[in-house]
Amino acid sequence: MTAEPVLSVANLTIAVGSGTARRRLVDDLSFTLHRGETLCIAGESGSGKSLTSLAIMGLLPKPGPVVAGGSIRLGSEDLTALPERAMRRVRGDRIAMIFQEPMTSLNPVLTIGRQLVEAIEAHRDASRADARRLALEALEAVRIPEAARRMRQYPHELSGGMRQRVMIAMALALEPDVLIADEPTTALDVTIQAQVLGILKEIQASRGTAVILITHDMGVVAEMADRVVVMREGQAVESGAVAPLFAAPREDYTKALLAAVPRMGTGSEGAPVATVAVAAPVAEIRDLSVRFPLKGGLLGRTTAEVHAVAGISFDIPAGQTLSLVGESGCGKSTTAKAIAGLVPYAGSLSVAGRPAANLSAPERKALRRDVQMVFQDPFASLDPRMRVGDLVAEPLVIHGIGSAAERRERVAGLFERVGLQPDAMRRYPHQFSGGQRQRVCIARALALRPKLIIADESVSALDVSVQKRVLELLKELQAEFGIAYLFISHDMAVVENISDRVAVMYLGQIVETGTRAQVFGSPRHAYTRRLIEAVPVPDPARRRTAFPRLVGDIPSAVRKPNDPPARLALRDVGGGHLVAAE
Amino acid sequence: MSVLVGPDAPVLPPSAPVTGEGVVSRLLRRKLAVLGLLVIAAVVLSAAFAPWIAPYDPNEQFFDGLSLEGAPLGPSAQFWLGTDLLGRDLLSRLLYGARNSLIIGVVANGAALIIGTLVGVVAGYFRGIVGTVLMRFTDLMMAFPALLLAICLAAVLRPSLWIVALVIALVNWVQVARVVYSETRSLSEREFIQAEVTLGASRARILFAHVLPHLTSTVIVYGTLGISTTVLLEATLSFLGVGVQPPDASWGNIIFENQTYFQAAPWLVFFPGAAILLLALAFNLVGDALRDVLDPTEEGRG
Numbered sequence: 078m079t080a081e082p083v084l085s086v087a088n089l090t091i092a093v094g095s096g097t098a099r100r101r102l103v104d105d106l107s108f109t110l111h112r113g114e115t116l117c118i119a120g121e122s123g124s125g126k127s128l129t130s131l132a133i134m135g136l137l138p139k140p141g142p143v144v145a146g147g148s149i150r151l152g153s154e155d156l157t158a159l160p161e162r163a164m165r166r167v168r169g170d171r172i173a174m175i176f177q178e179p180m181t182s183l184n185p186v187l188t189i190g191r192q193l194v195e196a197i198e199a200h201r202d203a204s205r206a207d208a209r210r211l212a213l214e215a216l217e218a219v220r221i222p223e224a225a226r227r228m229r230q231y232p233h234e235l236s237g238g239m240r241q242r243v244m245i246a247m248a249l250a251l252e253p254d255v256l257i258a259d260e261p262t263t264a265l266d267v268t269i270q271a272q273v274l275g276i277l278k279e280i281q282a283s284r285g286t287a288v289i290l291i292t293h294d295m296g297v298v299a300e301m302a303d304r305v306v307v308m309r310e311g312q313a314v315e316s317g318a319v320a321p322l323f324a325a326p327r328e329d330y331t332k333a334l335l336a337a338v339p340r341m342g343t344g345s346e347g348a349p350v351a352t353v354a355v356a357a358p359v360a361e362i363r364d365l366s367v368r369f370p371l372k373g374g375l376l377g378r379t380t381a382e383v384h385a386v387a388g389i390s391f392d393i394p395a396g397q398t399l400s401l402v403g404e405s406g407c408g409k410s411t412t413a414k415a416i417a418g419l420v421p422y423a424g425s426l427s428v429a430g431r432p433a434a435n436l437s438a439p440e441r442k443a444l445r446r447d448v449q450m451v452f453q454d455p456f457a458s459l460d461p462r463m464r465v466g467d468l469v470a471e472p473l474v475i476h477g478i479g480s481a482a483e484r485r486e487r488v489a490g491l492f493e494r495v496g497l498q499p500d501a502m503r504r505y506p507h508q509f510s511g512g513q514r515q516r517v518c519i520a521r522a523l524a525l526r527p528k529l530i531i532a533d534e535s536v537s538a539l540d541v542s543v544q545k546r547v548l549e550l551l552k553e554l555q556a557e558f559g560i561a562y563l564f565i566s567h568d569m570a571v572v573e574n575i576s577d578r579v580a581v582m583y584l585g586q587i588v589e590t591g592t593r594a595q596v597f598g599s600p601r602h603a604y605t606r607r608l609i610e611a612v613p614v615p616d617p618a619r620r621r622t623a624f625p626r627l628v629g630d631i632p633s634a635v636r637k638p639n640d641p642p643a644r645l646a647l648r649d650v651g652g653g654h655l656v657a658a659e
Numbered sequence: 660m661s662v663l664v665g666p667d668a669p670v671l672p673p674s675a676p677v678t679g680e681g682v683v684s685r686l687l688r689r690k691l692a693v694l695g696l697l698v699i700a701a702v703v704l705s706a707a708f709a710p711w712i713a714p715y716d717p718n719e720q721f722f723d724g725l726s727l728e729g730a731p732l733g734p735s736a737q738f739w740l741g742t743d744l745l746g747r748d749l750l751s752r753l754l755y756g757a758r759n760s761l762i763i764g765v766v767a768n769g770a771a772l773i774i775g776t777l778v779g780v781v782a783g784y785f786r787g788i789v790g791t792v793l794m795r796f797t798d799l800m801m802a803f804p805a806l807l808l809a810i811c812l813a814a815v816l817r818p819s820l821w822i823v824a825l826v827i828a829l830v831n832w833v834q835v836a837r838v839v840y841s842e843t844r845s846l847s848e849r850e851f852i853q854a855e856v857t858l859g860a861s862r863a864r865i866l867f868a869h870v871l872p873h874l875t876s877t878v879i880v881y882g883t884l885g886i887s888t889t890v891l892l893e894a895t896l897s898f899l900g901v902g903v904q905p906p907d908a909s910w911g912n913i914i915f916e917n918q919t920y921f922q923a924a925p926w927l928v929f930f931p932g933a934a935i936l937l938l939a940l941a942f943n944l945v946g947d948a949l950r951d952v953l954d955p956t957e958e959g960r961g
Contacts, residue, residue: 460851462954
């Protein structure tokens with residue numbers, strides 16, 4: 078790394094507004110990037126990491142933030158001084174970018190092949206045949222199986238992981254000097270994430286592309302980076318080679334950030350599971366299955382069915398946390414919705430000894446009182462037109478509890494309990510941050526003193542430091558009120574930290590279930606092991622040498638009508654640790 | 660951990676916008692809304708007090724209201740806005756006509772909004788067989804030529820102002836129903852509605868406390884846009900002889916009576932046209948402001 082840097086950013090300042098309202102969103106940021114190097118820009122939301130990448134691409138939204146100072150040099154050219162025409166030549170050709178959500182960055186009405194060929198033709202004076210050949214090579218380079226056939230497919234026909242590979246192929250087809258990847262694997266499942274990261278590394282090694290990887294995930298940083306820039310509120314807090322930075326962070330913020338990252342293999346050593354004498358479970362789920370019909374044809378007949386949940390049985394122990402883990406489409410959220418009464422289901426379930434079938438309206442209302450839900454997206458799950466105080470009081474109003482004054486007092490108590498100031502009651506949801514809003518949702522779920530709270534990916538959308546505090550709050554509330562949680566998550570590290578028991582779901586069925594120690598300590602099912610291995614470890618010293626090279630997709634849960642998948646038989650391998658036969 | 664005091668910090672930012680201020684006072688802080696309210700008030704007052712304000716009887720044909728050749732007179736000191744083809748005072752006719760036009764614009768349009776919103780919400784929220792029947796009926800009404808329907812209805816029932824209002828309402832609710840239907844459908848898929856279900860909220864509660872408030876901006880926009888179209892639809896009906904019956908005036912029928920003489924006597928079309936435009940604009944300004952004021956997520960913004 079003695080050569081000139083490929084890209085050097087010096088004293089970059091990005092500001093928005095003018096006069097006294099001017100705010101610096103990125104302040105005096107400097108870094109260099111050499112050939113074949115991976116630089117990770119890590120930080121939480123609002124740290125200015127994505128803005129930096131947009132500035133490099135010359136894609137800052139207009140009207141909006143502008144580069145107010147500093148330079149971005151690609152080789153000898155200063156990109157900040159380049160006119161839009163010249164910038165267009167640079168984009169795609171010398172600097173390429175891949176975004177978080179591959180579905181929205183591909184045009185849904187054009188085939189993959191056409192989009193690739195067009196991207197190549199825009200920059201290279203190549204014949205159509207040459208462009209096609211280059212496109213095919215690019216797809217093969219990212220290890221897309223049957224690349225020739227994929228060229229004729231549309232984006233929606235590919236899975237998320239495949240689409241992200243297409244994006245990488247598109248970005249790399251022109252062999253750019255610099256590749257900017259903005260949260261490239263955040264929307265992907267862990268096993269797919271591992272594959273995509275593997276491909277990025279492989280291609281970088283063979284072509285010497287310099288990569289800027291923008292991520293909030295310290296696991297990905299540890300896995301991929303040569304050097305790291307930690308950003309916070311627009312400023313570089315700390316930067317340096319990855320190993321020393323992880324081993325001995327200098328700044329308090331970096332230390333705190335690293336401490337907040339949930340780690341695999343630490344949860345089991347944490348506070349011992351409160352071994353409550355096996356009380357009656359708070360919820361019993363038996364043979365639960367949920368199917369969604371796919372209608373088609375002229376008469377709208379059911380032509381196929383999605384077996385979202387294909388017959389699962391489990392108990393949720395009182396006052397404890399059961400986690401359902403699995404990748405997207407495995408049926409974990411559908412299970413949660415069935416228990417919350419949001420989707421019709423077959424099978425039986427009972428909560429607090431009360432079966433949930435054939436209920437009269439008041440009985441159903443009583444059942445709802447015992448089971449509350451906290452959704453993934455606190456932005457979407459609160460009515461934006463109501464004040465948060467009213468939102469938290471609403472369950473009390475619905476169930477006719479207390480007078481208006483009593484309710485107000487109780488809501489104030491709840492606010493205090495979840496760490497919000499009671500005078501925040503008069504505000505509207507949009508006036509809160511994500512973490513605060515999730516606290517409002519938790520207060521709302523607590524209002525009825527339920528026996529079971531279903532947390533459906535409730536901390537997935539939060540920054541790690543916020544996530545850590547919300548998880549702590551959930552644990553405290555459990556200890557205080559004896560609530561049971563059904564915790565739905567795709568994040569193995571979070572699950573290991575919060576759960577007492579874990580059930581791993583795959584294609585609508587449970588493949589392994591047991592205590593946290595059993596499932597994480599001695600995973601028996603191949604899928605569980607794959608999930609655990611795929612999680613990037615936030616420690617550069619424990620970097621993987623080989624990435625899983627699984628090319629296939631998860632098989633589909635769509636089947637012909639009235640053709641349920643074979644029920645997996647669970648076998649007890651000791652101490653209530655149930656594993657499906659393979 | 661103190662270094663991590665970030666977005667989740669329980670301490671709220673001090674720059675909290677003032678909340679809890681009344682809707683009316685917030686509306687009155689907007690200059691354009693006040694302007695709109697003033698125009699509306701002026702029209703309402705002049706309609707109500709027409710007999711006292713109007714300089715002449717609206718139906719009186721003045722002998723000196725026509726030139727020697729029998730042409731209408733332009734604005735003058737005697738007839739401020741000029742006279743029409745029959746030598747009647749235009750200002751007086753406009754003032755009296757404001758009554759009919761307001762009734763049409765507000766009542767007919769309001770009825771269309773109410774019917775449309777009801778049908779749309781019920782069909783969109785309950786779906787199933789009820790929704791299908793309601794929406795197919797809406798499609799049918801949409802496909803039916805509105806003018807023909809209006810003419811048939813007005814011909815069967817004896818034409819009067821209230822019949823005209825009814826006819827316009829029956830024709831105009833369809834678009835509102837369509838828009839409200841699709842909006843309700845997408846609303847009821849939103850997560851906060853699901854969250855309400857898990858709380859045990861009844862359907863009525865979800866509908867009135869959570870779905871309807873979100874429809875206000877759509878309904879307000881449609882309501883204000885509808886004012887001008889209904890006034891003009893009434894004019895069309897009058898022109899076809901099934902609207903407000905002459906010699907009664909409405910802004911619409913004044914335009915239609917005189918439009919063929921547009922080049923010779925432009926004031927006869929200009930003044931009633933300007934009146935319609937001004938009223939529609941005023942309602943639009945107030946509607947816009949009302950929509951913003953009623954939306955709490957706009958609170959504290961410009």
